Amino acid sequence: MANQQLFLGIDCGTQGTKALILDTLSGQVLGQGAAAHSMISGANGRREQDTQQWLDAFTQATHQALAAAGVDGQAILGIGVSGQQHGLVLLDDQGQVLRPAKLWCDTETTPENDRLLAYLGGEDGSLARLGVVIAPGYTVSKLLWTREQHPQVFERIASILLPHDFLNHWLTGRHCSEYGDASGTGYFNVRTRQWDARLLQHIDPSGRLQSALPELIEAHQPVGRILPAVAAHLGINPDALVASGGGDNMMGAIGTGNIQPGVITMSLGSSGTVYAYAAEPAVSPQPSVATFCSSSGGWLPLICTMNLTNATGAMRELLELDIDAFNALVARAPIGAEGVCMLPFLNGERVPALPHATGSLFGLTTTNLTRANLCRAVVEGTTFGLRYGLDLLRANGLEAQSIRLIGGGSKSPVWRQIVADIMDTTVICTEQSEAAALGAAIQAAWCHSGSQQSLADLCERCVKLDPASETRPITEQVAASQKAYANYQERIATI
Numbered sequence: 133m134a135n136q137q138l139f140l141g142i143d144c145g146t147q148g149t150k151a152l153i154l155d156t157l158s159g160q161v162l163g164q165g166a167a168a169h170s171m172i173s174g175a176n177g178r179r180e181q182d183t184q185q186w187l188d189a190f191t192q193a194t195h196q197a198l199a200a201a202g203v204d205g206q207a208i209l210g211i212g213v214s215g216q217q218h219g220l221v222l223l224d225d226q227g228q229v230l231r232p233a234k235l236w237c238d239t240e241t242t243p244e245n246d247r248l249l250a251y252l253g254g255e256d257g258s259l260a261r262l263g264v265v266i267a268p269g270y271t272v273s274k275l276l277w278t279r280e281q282h283p284q285v286f287e288r289i290a291s292i293l294l295p296h297d298f299l300n301h302w303l304t305g306r307h308c309s310e311y312g313d314a315s316g317t318g319y320f321n322v323r324t325r326q327w328d329a330r331l332l333q334h335i336d337p338s339g340r341l342q343s344a345l346p347e348l349i350e351a352h353q354p355v356g357r358i359l360p361a362v363a364a365h366l367g368i369n370p371d372a373l374v375a376s377g378g379g380d381n382m383m384g385a386i387g388t389g390n391i392q393p394g395v396i397t398m399s400l401g402s403s404g405t406v407y408a409y410a411a412e413p414a415v416s417p418q419p420s421v422a423t424f425c426s427s428s429g430g431w432l433p434l435i436c437t438m439n440l441t442n443a444t445g446a447m448r449e450l451l452e453l454d455i456d457a458f459n460a461l462v463a464r465a466p467i468g469a470e471g472v473c474m475l476p477f478l479n480g481e482r483v484p485a486l487p488h489a490t491g492s493l494f495g496l497t498t499t500n501l502t503r504a505n506l507c508r509a510v511v512e513g514t515t516f517g518l519r520y521g522l523d524l525l526r527a528n529g530l531e532a533q534s535i536r537l538i539g540g541g542s543k544s545p546v547w548r549q550i551v552a553d554i555m556d557t558t559v560i561c562t563e564q565s566e567a568a569a570l571g572a573a574i575q576a577a578w579c580h581s582g583s584q585q586s587l588a589d590l591c592e593r594c595v596k597l598d599p600a601s602e603t604r605p606i607t608e609q610v611a612a613s614q615k616a617y618a619n620y621q622e623r624i625a626t627i
Contacts, residue, residue, distance in 0.1 A: 165196025400541025
């Protein structure tokens, strides 16, 4: 149909893969699909996934989205892929996957990360050299771990890919990476936008790792055409162009229209993220701020908290509450939960930087120990972590007139009000909560146009804000929230 321009956006996350069909002429999402992944977990912090699950979920979600949109896959002009960051996929010289992919939430490689950080000269040395402080979830420590724990696998490495790079390889047969996602590897310099080959040489002097690196491409450059067999398998036009794609945060930025200064995106997912666009690589002296490259030609200073809806979900399970009952209890308790303060660090924490911390409850008395206060305390505690991160970004010169909220938690009006009051900033949701899949589809349209269409114009047409969700801070609630946040800051100072 000449009056439609259809693009497929894919977001391969930890819990599952989402697909959506976007018509960039009308700016409408026509159909969506989803399929789940499972995790390989170990008590030692192992978090891995079988990459075949990603391919199966990609296929299932795409078929669902095409059916829901009621469109012919032959009309799809391009595909964009968003992927969970920091994961490691290793291929041999036949293009076969060597072992399950290690994920961003894997902490098994913490000892290797500590040794690499020491080699770089600690946090200051890592910041000076790479522009980021390597953390246990980053890809680089996974390489050292593989060399030491699986030497036979290591000997066969021919290609090192991130999750979204691997999916692009499956689609096109090409090995390449894009600057945004590459920023989270720990062997990439975000200032110069180049791989740090010396660091890989340190891990393996033979040069094997350097020769296994994918080629770097710009965000607006396509990877190539989809392979005919994969096109037939997916039911997609064999001439469809595969865009560079990127990491989920970079695609989420595009999918929330966060491609110029003044907008802040906040994601209330299983983990929490806050990020904003910057035109220059102003690397923060704060190790917790990751100054990644964006997938729109600039930089994307970002903070990530490890505990968000995983902590609220744990409280809901403990008290046997569904989401509506939980939200009603949160709304019933006063700001500050009558002095009950929760540090929700169930997974340790990255922001504030307390990797070995555990969760704790403070301030309990015989009168304030109520279900409502416990529910309120876990929502406030997770939101305080995001405020702590936002303060770090603000200290680095970022300003925002409003915050664009995405992720599961953003659907709760009571949580939106808590965010607005704690941040003292107006918050608004985007109409499309699957921001990363939307961003990937928008980026595919940008690539397909040969940059003829500006990314800003595409975002203007395809990213819609939901006016009904707009939530402004309430002055007296801001003051009470600030007091509760001060209580949280006192508590974390004692850890």
